[in-house]
Amino acid sequence: MSLAAVETPQHHFPSSRKSKSKTNTKAKKQSSRDQQLYNIFSDIQTLYTSSKLSQTVTKHITSTFTKSTTTPIKTLLSLGLGSPTTPSKNQSRILKQLAIFLAISTSLEAGGHSVQLYAQDPIFTRADESFLSSLGISISRTTRGSELGEAVSLIDSSTVVYSPFLTLEAYEALLLHGAAGEKVRYLIGDDFEKLMAKWPKFSEERKQVTRLVKGAVGAYRRRALGGDGFWEEDDVAFPMALYERGDAGMVKAKM
Structure with missing residues (x-):
């Protein structure tokens, strides 16, 4: 057998170099997208401030x-944030919700509280989890938006739940049924007064919100959280409120 017969065909080498080139190009594009996302988010944080x-x-x-x-x-604990890295018509709103979440953390830290951050949403991708982790946020998991999943073990009297656009089913699990026997003491999320007005009078969603207001929300003190200069029309802004449940569990909400 001749020496030429056992040599590796030369065309294999260009193919390998081409594959590496494609990998490097893909990595550069991903890095560029990541940096662009961080830049956009930084601008949003500045706007919020x-x-x-x-x-x-x-x-x-x-x-x-x-x-x-x-x-x-x-x-x-953030519940129902959405996917901050997935390009969509809601991405700007989601990033703005995330900016508020981190700003709340900063305010709590400034007040002397040592806070651990968690986020949970069944639609989180690996890219979402990597991005959130880079911001100091740990990931809690659930398989469905209507279930509390691992968040149950995180909720007690020392927990603040942040829940913009949480599903009504998840709100029912959170507020009506409690989490592992614990009642949520602090909630920052949808303003239920405004949420009720969002749905037609005889719709199932209106009935769900009514059950929440009568069965749980009435035990909380409500503080509306509003102000100009941040939300834009395309963000589909959500009216927010801070709800606080007293030690006795019956602080009347200002509805």
Whole structure:
């Protein structure tokens, strides 16, 4: 057998170099997309800081979670955030919700609370989890948007739940049925007064919100969180409120 017969065909080498080139190009494109996302998010954080909404939220966070009058807050848990890295018509709104979440954490830390951050949404992708982890946020898991999943073990009197656009089914599990026997003490999310007005009078969704208001929300003190300079029409802004349940569990909500 000749020497030429056992040599590796030369055309294999260009193919290998081409494959490496494609891999490097893909990695560069991914890195560029990641950097673009961080830049966009940084701009959103700057916009939030300068908005009237930020002033209102900070004011109520500061007054509600003063170190001398409340149980130390140890956990800030986001439920139903959405996918911050997936390009969609809702991506800007999701990133803005995330900016508020991190700003709340900053306010709590400034008030003397040492807070661990968690986020849970069944639609999180690996890219979402990587992005959130880079921001200091740990991932909690659930398989369905209507179920609390691992979040159950995170909720107690030292937890603040942040829940923009949470499904009504998840709100029922959170507020009506409780989490592992614990009642949510602090909730920052949809303003149920505005949420009720969103649905037609005889719709199933209106009935669900009514059950929530009559069965759970009435036991909370409500502080509306509003302000200009942040939400735009395309964001589909959501009216927010901070709900606080007293030690006795019956602090009348201002509905």
